Amino acid sequence: MNAVARALDVEDVEYVDPGIANLLRGMQRERRWAPLPYGWWTEADGSFVIFDRGYRLICRKHTSGSVEILPFACTANFSRRADDLWIDWVDQRWLYTGVTHPARDELSRLRVLGVVQRLGLADEIIRRREAADRQWSLRRKYSRRRAV
Known part of the structure; x- marks a missing residue:
């Protein structure tokens, strides 16, 4: 849609x-909010894995406080192994729900932007957004019907 x-x-x-x-x-x-943090999983060791609206991994915050940026995974890329996207979590939380979407709710907007700022994710979010835009442009370019 x-x-x-x-x-x-x-x-x-x-x-x-x-x-x-x-x-x-x-x-x-x-x-516009799709590549930004949507929620997190808590792992058994206490680390947090932040994911976006498409449940693609963004980063892992270790118990030591360090932040590890995780590789950007295109969910439509079937050549990736399934186990390299698997997170063994013990708890799952969300930053917002459909009703409190950041496009409509200021508190949710501040919450999401606060996570981006605290974890230093701004450059990574921009990079992922640009990569998604390039993929979309290529799909549109090659899916257009050519006049015969």
Whole structure:
């Protein structure tokens, strides 16, 4: 559904149906938060693994306080081994739910941005966002039908 919001320009559909245009605007606002922290898993040793909205690993905060950036995994990449994405967690928590999405809720927004700031994730989030944008552009480029 987010791919639809990204491929369509809101102004193109606004004259057809304002309700659809508002839905697309909301999807585009929410999509901006996808690469940011969504929650964390607590491991048996007390470390925390931070994940994004797609449950892709972002980083691990060790009990010593050090932060380890984890490799960016594209969930559609089937050549990756399944076990290298597996986290053996004992507890799972979220920074927000659908109702308190950061696009709509200031407290959730501050909570997510606070995690990014405290763990020093800003550069990594930007890098992942740019990588996702490149992948999306390539998919769109090669999936267009060519005129014969």
